[in-house]
Amino acid sequence: MKKxxxxxxCREFPNLYRDRNAPMSTTCMCWGFDTMDxxxxxxxxxxxxxxxxILALPEEERPHCRAVQVKxxxxxxxxxxxxxxxxxxxxxxxxxREAEATCEYCGKPGKLREGxxxxxxxxxxxxxxxxx
Numbered sequence: 801m802k803k804x805x806x807x808x809x810c811r812e813f814p815n816l817y818r819d820r821n822a823p824m825s826t827t828c829m830c831w832g833f834d835t836m837d838x839x840x841x842x843x844x845x846x847x848x849x850x851x852x853x854i855l856a857l858p859e860e861e862r863p864h865c866r867a868v869q870v871k872x873x874x875x876x877x878x879x880x881x882x883x884x885x886x887x888x889x890x891x892x893x894x895x896x897r898e899a900e901a902t903c904e905y906c907g908k909p910g911k912l913r914e915g916x917x918x919x920x921x922x923x924x925x926x927x928x929x930x931x932x
């Protein structure tokens with residue numbers, strides 16, 4: 801993900817991404833958001849929901865609920881938390897389902913594609929694989 805998008809997520813959702821610059825011995829967030837830009841809007845909407853849910857928790861519980869990794873895996877979005885409520889799990893699952901039908905590169909409607917690696921891509925991006 802572009803640095804400016806990474807920065808925006810961390811700036812707007814400081815509780816969720818509190819470990820963004822923590823050492824790799826404590827979190828995988830040290831590597832940033834390991835997706836392409838096409839899923840930014842999905843991640844943003846999910847992050848907004850999660851941040852609101854974190855802020856609704858008692859203050860002493862908030863630090864326990866934070867993102868530990870956001871990445872692409874097997875062509876799908878994965879957002880892992882250190883701890884989460886059922887409501888948080890539902891929001892994450894919703895975002896992961898939405899990403900399954902969204903091109904990771906450009907954000908248009910897409911589907912799972914194979915080709916040495918699994919990608920969720922639209923027809924155009926599948927033809928060109930523009931990140932190569």
